[in-house]
Amino acid sequence: MEPRTEAIYNKNIAITALVGILAALLLAFREGVFSPVPIYGSLIFIVIMFVGHFLTNHLFPKQDPALFILCCFICQLGLVMLYRIDPESAAKQLIWFGIGCLLYFISSFVCRTWIEIKVGPFIFFLVTFVLLASPLIFGVERYGSKSWISFGNFLFQPSELAKITFSLFLADTLKEHKIEDSIKFFGQIFVVLGLLAFARDLGGAMLFYFAALIIIFAATSRLDLTVLGLIGAVVAGLLGYQFFGHVRVRTKAWLNPWEDVPGKGYQIVQSLFAIAEGGFFGTGLGLGRPDYIPAVTTDFIFSAFFEEFGFLGASALIVVYFLLIYRGIKISLTIENSFLCLSGLGITVFFGIQIFTIIGGVIKLIPMTGVTLPFMSYGGSSMVMSFISLGILNGIIMRALGGEADG
Numbered sequence: 001m002e003p004r005t006e007a008i009y010n011k012n013i014a015i016t017a018l019v020g021i022l023a024a025l026l027l028a029f030r031e032g033v034f035s036p037v038p039i040y041g042s043l044i045f046i047v048i049m050f051v052g053h054f055l056t057n058h059l060f061p062k063q064d065p066a067l068f069i070l071c072c073f074i075c076q077l078g079l080v081m082l083y084r085i086d087p088e089s090a091a092k093q094l095i096w097f098g099i100g101c102l103l104y105f106i107s108s109f110v111c112r113t114w115i116e117i118k119v120g121p122f123i124f125f126l127v128t129f130v131l132l133a134s135p136l137i138f139g140v141e142r143y144g145s146k147s148w149i150s151f152g153n154f155l156f157q158p159s160e161l162a163k164i165t166f167s168l169f170l171a172d173t174l175k176e177h178k179i180e181d182s183i184k185f186f187g188q189i190f191v192v193l194g195l196l197a198f199a200r201d202l203g204g205a206m207l208f209y210f211a212a213l214i215i216i217f218a219a220t221s222r223l224d225l226t227v228l229g230l231i232g233a234v235v236a237g238l239l240g241y242q243f244f245g246h247v248r249v250r251t252k253a254w255l256n257p258w259e260d261v262p263g264k265g266y267q268i269v270q271s272l273f274a275i276a277e278g279g280f281f282g283t284g285l286g287l288g289r290p291d292y293i294p295a296v297t298t299d300f301i302f303s304a305f306f307e308e309f310g311f312l313g314a315s316a317l318i319v320v321y322f323l324l325i326y327r328g329i330k331i332s333l334t335i336e337n338s339f340l341c342l343s344g345l346g347i348t349v350f351f352g353i354q355i356f357t358i359i360g361g362v363i364k365l366i367p368m369t370g371v372t373l374p375f376m377s378y379g380g381s382s383m384v385m386s387f388i389s390l391g392i393l394n395g396i397i398m399r400a401l402g403g404e405a406d407g
Contacts, residue, residue, distance in 0.1 A: 006057070006065075009053075009057075009065045009066070009069060012069050013049065013050065013053050013069050013072070016049070016069065016072060016073045016076060017046045017049065017050070019073075019076065020042045020045060020046060020076045020080070021039075021042055021046075023038075023042070023076075023080045023285060024038040024039045024041065024042035024080075025039070026285045026286060027080070027083055027084060027285065027286060030084075030285075030286040037087065038083055041079070041083065041090065041091070041094055044094060044098075045075075045076060045079060045094060045097065048097065048098050048101055049072045049076075049101075052068060052072075052101040052104070052105065053065065053068060053069065053072075055105065056068060056104075056105055056108065056394075059109075060108060060109075060112070060394070060398055062397070062398050062401045063108065063394050063397065063398055064327060064331065064393075064394055064397050066323070066327050067324070067327055067328075067390050067393060067394050068104065068390070068394075070320055070323055070324045070327070071324065071375050071386070071387070071390055073320055074317070074320055074321070074324075074374075074375040074376055075097050075100075075375045075376070075383075077305065077317065077376065078093070078301065078373075078375060078376035078377065078378075079093055079094060079097070080285070081290075081301055081304055081305050081308075081376075082297060082301075082378055084285065084286055084290070084304075084308070085290050085291070085296055085297055085304065086297060089297050089378050092378075092380070093378055093380075093383065096379075096380040096383040096384060097383060099380075099384055100383050100384045100386070100387030100388075101387065103384060103387055103388050103391065104387040104388065104390060104391040104394070105391070106391070107387075107388045107391030107392050107394075107395065108391040108392075108394040108395045108398070109395070110395065111391065111392045111394070111395025111396060111398075111399065112395040112398040112399050113395075119172075120172065121169050121172040121173040124165050124166075124168045124169035124172055125169045125188050125192075127162075127165045128162045128165040128166045128169055128192055129191065129192070129195070131158040131159070131161055131162040131165065132158060132159060132162050132192060132195040132196060132199070133195055134149060134158055135147050135148060135149055135157075135158055135159075135199055136195065136198055136199055139199070140155075142155070145199055145200040145201040145202075145204075145370075146199045146200060146201075147159055147196075147199045147200075147201040147204065154380070155380075155381070156380075156381050157379075157381040157382070159196065159201060159204045160381045160382055160384075160385035160386075161385055161388075162192075163207070163208075163211075163347075163350045163385070163389070164347065164385070164388065164389055164392065166192060166208060166211070166212075166346075167211070167215070167342075167343055167346025167347050167349075167350065168343055168346070169188075170211075170212060170215045170216070170219075170342065170346055171215070171338075171339050171340075171341075171342035171343040171345075171346055172339060173185055174215065174216065174219035174220065174338075174342055175219075175338040175339040175342060176338070177219050177220060177221075177338065178220060179216075179220065189212050192208055193205050193208060193209055196208060200244070200246075202240055202244065202247060202369065203357070203369030203370045203371045204371070206353075206357070206369060207350060207353050207354060207357070207371065209229075209233065209236070210233070210349075210353050211346060211349045211350050211353060213225075213226065213229040213230075213233075214345075214349050214353075215342060215345060215346050215349060216229075218342070218345055219338075219342055249264050250367045250368050250369075251367050252264060253265045253267070253268050253367075253368075254268065254364060254366070254367040254368070257269045257272070257364070266294065267293075267294045267295070267299075267300070267368065268362075268364055268368065270292050270293045270294065270300075270303075271293060271300050271303040271362045271363075271364075272363075272364060273292070274288065274289075274290070274292070274293055274300075274303045274304060274306065274307040275303055275306045275307065275362075275363065277289075277307050278306045278307040278308065278309070278310045278311065278314075279310055279311065280310050280311045280312060281310040281311075281312060282306070282307065282308050282309040282310030282311075282312070282313055283307055283308050283310075284308060285308050285309070286308070287308065288304065288307040288308040289307075290303075290304035290307065290308075297377070297378040298372055298377045298378055298379060299358065299361075299362070299368065299370055299371075299372070299377070300362055301373055301376055301377050301378070302314070302317075302358065302359055302362050302373055302376070303362045305317065305376075318359065321355050324351065325348055325351060325352045325355070328344060328345075328347065328348030328351065328352075328393055329345070329348055331344050331348075331393060331396065331397045331400075332344040332345040332348060334397075334400070335396065335397070335400040336400070337400060340396045340399060340400055343392070343396060344393050344396045344397075347389045347390075347392060347393050348393070350389070351374055351386075351389070354371050354372070354373075354374055355373065355374060357369050357371050358371050358372065358373045358377075359373070374386045
């Protein structure tokens with residue numbers, strides 16, 4: 001990395017640390033009595049972030065440092081809001097952040113070294129199948145879907161890891177820019193979607209479906225498949241409305257939440273109230289009422305952030321997410337190897353659809369689907385797998401630039 005470029009990234013991560021310290025100072029005096037806990041948490045976060053940044057820069061000189069900086073900035077905002085809402089959740093999330101940073105480093109190294117091992121698309125499909133089928137056999141139901149596996153007090157969502165293996169499956173199958181066996185390929189995709197539907201994880205099914213549709217179009221440029229896919233999405237939506245009661249509830253709450261404010265429309269109405277209360281500049285950190293919003297640490301954390309940071313803060317957060325997606329697309333476009341290109345695109349597409357879905361849901365642009373906001377919502381599975389996904393993306397660019405010889 002050129003010294004001037006490295007200096008720019010160092011300034012950016014220093015600004016990220018400064019934002020965290022200022023937020024921690026505000027939270028320290030939030031109750032009227034000084035509490036050092038948020039400052040301690042901020043310092044731990046900064047140490048992890050700086051160690052991760054300088055260690056990866058030293059060992060991986062051909063990496064993309066922007067990926068780590070951008071996700072750390074988002075994580076920091078998420079931790080600030082989580083401490084504001086529930087300090088215990090923030091402490092757990094900080095631990096997951098540390099684990100995520102470590103796995104980011106490991107996945108970058110592994111991907112840089114072994115991403116092109118010839119295992120074949122069927123192995124990727126088989127791993128995806130096992131991951132999505134396991135909750136149906138061993139899982140527990142949570143938030144209306146049986147997509148979680150419990151290990152004591154720890155809950156793991158296998159579909160988060162399945163997003164990665166499914167992206168690799170699509171990339172390996174389509175690396176020749178054509179579909180060799182249409183019946184087998186689309187049959188495998190429908191099996192994946194069927195497992196998600198059986199688990200009643202319709203938000204996850206939507207993510208996998210549209211990710212597959214976008215990657216197929218990017219690899220083959222076949223407009224006919226895209227049109228048929230969009231028609232299929234409409235048909236699937238109608239069938240979901242017909243056969244799944246919670247889909248009808250969410251659709252009705254989206255169309256007219258004011259019809260049943262204390263009941264079906266309560267979540268989205270409270271989200272809209274919070275956004276309206278935030279206005280242009282926000283109420284200020286610690287001065288909002290996120291406790292009025294259901295599932296505020298997971299599905300509706302963007303609403304709480306909007307209330308206290310306003311339209312300006314929410315817009316800035318969206319820009320940061322946009323930059324993260326832009327970096328992923330840029331990495332994909334600069335790679336000549338079709339497998340690496342499509343793998344990076346698949347990971348980026350999953351991020352993009354997930355971000356659009358959750359933000360669009362809480363502002364009533366689309367119906368709520370119950371997915372998490374990457375790097376910001378509370379949840380160990382989401383945090384760790386998001387870091388691993390970015391690590392793979394980082395490893396892909398290093399592999400494409402010949403980074404396996406460095407370090």
